[in-house]
Amino acid sequence: MKTISRWIAVLLIGAATGCGATGTPEARIAALAGATQDAPATAPPAILPAPRIPPTPAQPDLIRRVNVGIESPYTLGDPIPLTADILAEFRMEQGRTKFDRYLDVLVYRGDALNPVDDAKIKVLGAMREMEHGSFRLGASPEGGGHYTLSMPTIMPGQWFIDITVTSGGKETTIQLMVELFD
Numbered sequence: 001m002k003t004i005s006r007w008i009a010v011l012l013i014g015a016a017t018g019c020g021a022t023g024t025p026e027a028r029i030a031a032l033a034g035a036t037q038d039a040p041a042t043a044p045p046a047i048l049p050a051p052r053i054p055p056t057p058a059q060p061d062l063i064r065r066v067n068v069g070i071e072s073p074y075t076l077g078d079p080i081p082l083t084a085d086i087l088a089e090f091r092m093e094q095g096r097t098k099f100d101r102y103l104d105v106l107v108y109r110g111d112a113l114n115p116v117d118d119a120k121i122k123v124l125g126a127m128r129e130m131e132h133g134s135f136r137l138g139a140s141p142e143g144g145g146h147y148t149l150s151m152p153t154i155m156p157g158q159w160f161i162d163i164t165v166t167s168g169g170k171e172t173t174i175q176l177m178v179e180l181f182d
């Protein structure tokens, strides 16, 4: 019974310390210390944290378009029609941190020679089944039909990015799934 309640405590601590399955190294050490605090004095010393592994080059982001619930490949920069004559191209690159992504949306009428500079773009980002980390931000007009946003995609995993473009009184939402790898 005592052992079971310890394990529950460990699980609860693990659940409370983050959305990842493993939590931070510090959290794991804390959980371990909590679970062994009434161990005999002859217990071996606490396990030292593994050396911190420096960030390694991540594998490229996996990007897909989600359209009425169906995912299909999306190559950054490919035009997606928003209305009968308005198109948008979506580009992303790594931002200032490992997981932030810099988003560039190019909006134009017919072809890129006719940029649309009076669009409004709102971006909603969320991880499925995770309450934390959602963001709702506007992209800034940069001229030439470009709208940019530094997206606080704070952790690896699958992010669903809803990009709502309002132009000429018409609103269209494009959803991209961006999977970031650690």
Ligand SMILES: [Cu+2]
Binding pocket: 019, 127, 130, 132, 133, 155, 157
């Ligand atoms: Cu998360």
